[in-house]
Amino acid sequence: METKHLLTGNEAAAEAAIIAGCRYYYGYPITPQNELINYLATRMPQVGGTFIQAESELAAINMVYGSAAAGARTMTSSSSPGISLKQECISYMAGSELPCLIVNMQRGGPGLGDISTSQADYFQAVKGGGHGDYRIIVLAPSTVQETADLVYDAFDIADKYRNPVMVLGDAQIGQLMEPVVFHKERKNNVADKPWALTGSKGRKKNIVKSFYPVKGELEVFNKKLQEKYKRIEDNEVLFEDLNTNGADVVLVAYGTTSRICKDVINKYESGNHQLGMLRPISLWPFPTKKIREISESAKAIITIEMSAGQMVEDVRLAVEGRCPVHFYGRTGGGIPTPKEILKKIDELGF
Amino acid sequence: MEKIFTRPESLLDVPTHYCAGCGHGVVQRLIAEVIDSLGAREKTIGIAPVGCAVLAYNYFDFDMSEAPHGRPPAVATGIKRVHPENLVFAYQGDGDLAAIGIAEIIHTANRGENITVIFVNNAVYGMTNGQMAPTSIMNQKTITTPQGRTSSEGYPLKVCELLSVLDGSSFLARVSTSTPENIRLTKKTILKGFTTQIEKKGFALVEVLSACPVYLRMEPEESLKFIDNEMTKTFPLGVFKDWETNNS
Ligand SMILES: Cc1ncc(C[n+]2csc(CCOP(=O)(O)OP(=O)(O)O)c2C)c(N)n1
Ligand code: SF4
Ligand SMILES: [Mg+2]
Numbered sequence: 001m002e003t004k005h006l007l008t009g010n011e012a013a014a015e016a017a018i019i020a021g022c023r024y025y026y027g028y029p030i031t032p033q034n035e036l037i038n039y040l041a042t043r044m045p046q047v048g049g050t051f052i053q054a055e056s057e058l059a060a061i062n063m064v065y066g067s068a069a070a071g072a073r074t075m076t077s078s079s080s081p082g083i084s085l086k087q088e089c090i091s092y093m094a095g096s097e098l099p100c101l102i103v104n105m106q107r108g109g110p111g112l113g114d115i116s117t118s119q120a121d122y123f124q125a126v127k128g129g130g131h132g133d134y135r136i137i138v139l140a141p142s143t144v145q146e147t148a149d150l151v152y153d154a155f156d157i158a159d160k161y162r163n164p165v166m167v168l169g170d171a172q173i174g175q176l177m178e179p180v181v182f183h184k185e186r187k188n189n190v191a192d193k194p195w196a197l198t199g200s201k202g203r204k205k206n207i208v209k210s211f212y213p214v215k216g217e218l219e220v221f222n223k224k225l226q227e228k229y230k231r232i233e234d235n236e237v238l239f240e241d242l243n244t245n246g247a248d249v250v251l252v253a254y255g256t257t258s259r260i261c262k263d264v265i266n267k268y269e270s271g272n273h274q275l276g277m278l279r280p281i282s283l284w285p286f287p288t289k290k291i292r293e294i295s296e297s298a299k300a301i302i303t304i305e306m307s308a309g310q311m312v313e314d315v316r317l318a319v320e321g322r323c324p325v326h327f328y329g330r331t332g333g334g335i336p337t338p339k340e341i342l343k344k345i346d347e348l349g350f
Numbered sequence: 351m352e353k354i355f356t357r358p359e360s361l362l363d364v365p366t367h368y369c370a371g372c373g374h375g376v377v378q379r380l381i382a383e384v385i386d387s388l389g390a391r392e393k394t395i396g397i398a399p400v401g402c403a404v405l406a407y408n409y410f411d412f413d414m415s416e417a418p419h420g421r422p423p424a425v426a427t428g429i430k431r432v433h434p435e436n437l438v439f440a441y442q443g444d445g446d447l448a449a450i451g452i453a454e455i456i457h458t459a460n461r462g463e464n465i466t467v468i469f470v471n472n473a474v475y476g477m478t479n480g481q482m483a484p485t486s487i488m489n490q491k492t493i494t495t496p497q498g499r500t501s502s503e504g505y506p507l508k509v510c511e512l513l514s515v516l517d518g519s520s521f522l523a524r525v526s527t528s529t530p531e532n533i534r535l536t537k538k539t540i541l542k543g544f545t546t547q548i549e550k551k552g553f554a555l556v557e558v559l560s561a562c563p564v565y566l567r568m569e570p571e572e573s574l575k576f577i578d579n580e581m582t583k584t585f586p587l588g589v590f591k592d593w594e595t596n597n598s
Binding site: 065071089206207 | 354394404405407416418423428430431453457
């Protein structure tokens with residue numbers, strides 16, 4: 001029997017990274033991800049890994065840049081303000097095609113905001129965040145178990161596409177304690193990294209860079225990046241479909257809010273009307289096709305978020321007016337309650 | 351006939367983009383010669399800065415990485431931790447190292463990170479057209495200090511002196527490229543910067559006073575005199591810390 005551990009999402013992410021073969025962690029303390037950095041401070045040395053509490057999030061992500069360029073599995077973690085600081089280097093990593101894991105346990109913003117839970121960094125995570133035409137893969141767990149599973153997968157996906165991957169949780173996911181099983185038999189698919197910096201013995205030198213100053217070169221490179229992003233969109237979409245087939249009203253929610261929506265669906269009694277939920281797991285690539293398909297038959301879609309309305313924009317882009325798209329959200333630490341969501345559904349007048 | 355002077359193996363036979371009289375080419379040649387002399391070309395990993403030396407990764411013939419502006423010490427840390435047996439060095443300008451990247455250089459030195467930093471102090475921002483650098487000397491005219499640097503812009507930042515008080519730094523020296531004699535000393539000092547790392551003695555930084563004749567608005571020859579006559583008054587040459595002699 002597999003052992004069950006009772007851990008926070010932060011700790012589960014940390015242990016999963018160890019199992020995935022990550023031996024280089026660089027971070028800076030910030031609530032609500034402290035359990036992650038604290039856990040690895042003890043755990044990394046036990047497995048012969050490197051743990052550095054960096055002088056800033058800037059330094060931490062640039063150390064990640066170095067270890068990724070050197071060919072290693074590497075990660076950093078933070079929460080909203082710290083993730084903002086990392087953006088320049090995340091853009092460099094996308095431009096240099098370096099794989100890594102970034103964990104963001106979102107908190108309230110803007111500014112120092114608060115340390116309670118939030119999903120207000122959706123735009124920052126899925127629309128680039130830093131400068132330039134680039135994408136990072138964004139995976140959003142809704143349980144502690146899924147946090148561990150997605151962290152594990154994130155390293156494989158990052159290596160496969162030579163691209164940064166973000167696991168986007170929130171204070172709730174990061175600090176909640178739930179049972180988790182680590183699937184130790186799973187194989188890491190560590191890709192060959194002939195491009196990595198290891199010393200040029202027996203081969204031509206390698207260069208890791210994102211600078212293309214010769215006219216025309218950058219456009220060629222950007223096209224190559226866009227082709228890669230298209231492959232990711234074709235192959236890496238993840239979602240959970242809960243009774244959307246034939247549903248009149250479909251809730252769209254990810255992470256913490258999807259747990260509340262599940263509760264609503266389990267409790268909802270609406271006579272002849274069926275309620276379903278689509279839970280995007282990959283926020284980029286977004287399950288656009290699936291939502292389009294749902295919008296062919298649903299009478300309405302409601303997006304539920306802990307933000308003023310961010311993912312709803314991607315839902316609308318997918319739906320393209322085929323059915324009404326509504327939104328209900330809370331911000332600043334407010335969490336939509338099942339009652340509020342039910343009221344929103346009732347207001348639609350079905 | 352015996353060849354007595356040739357291109358170092360660690361330097362590719364390609365044209366550089368440096369202006370006439372620029373110190374960057376000299377310093378990079380010295381680095382290449384030193385790495386050759388250590389037989390270390392195939393185990394060297396260098397980090398180029400954002401600054402006029404950004405394309406150094408095209409000139410050296412060993413593994414190279416770019417780094418965001420100011421972050422070479424953090425990138426070098428990440429590389430060295432993965433490959434502790436490789437020779438890892440960061441090459442940085444004064445804006446890169448002493449302005450935007452001052453936190454990274456202080457903390458990397460303070461951790462005693464076993465890397466080598468070659469710090470090219472040309473008292474100006476070359477790449478962005480000659481603005482004031484943290485190392486511009488008092489009264490120095492730059493595009494952003496058209497009347498000359500005054501105390502309201504702060505004072506020239508003395509990196510070797512600053513890092514010398516940190517317990518983590520092991521070798522700190524300031525040299526110059528102003529004369530053939532000084533260039534020979536620079537080469538010897540760069541060698542020491544690398545052997546410090548090879549012997550796992552920790553953080554080494556070699557500050558090289560170097561000319562940017564274009565933005566000093568001087569003839570190349572004059573710019574070398576500026577180093578000797580003006581820059582060294584603010585930035586005295588010498589060894590500030592040496593793990594071997596316990597000098598600090
Ligand atoms: C984040 C960021 N800020 C500003 C710049 C623009 N920039 C490029 S090089 C440079 C200064 C370079 O000066 P220095 O480090 O002294 O190098 P030099 O060109 O003199 O060798 C600046 C401000 C940048 N590339 N990135
Ligand atoms: S601008 Fe100055 S530092 Fe830059 S290449 Fe020209 S001389 Fe060298
Ligand atoms: Mg400069």
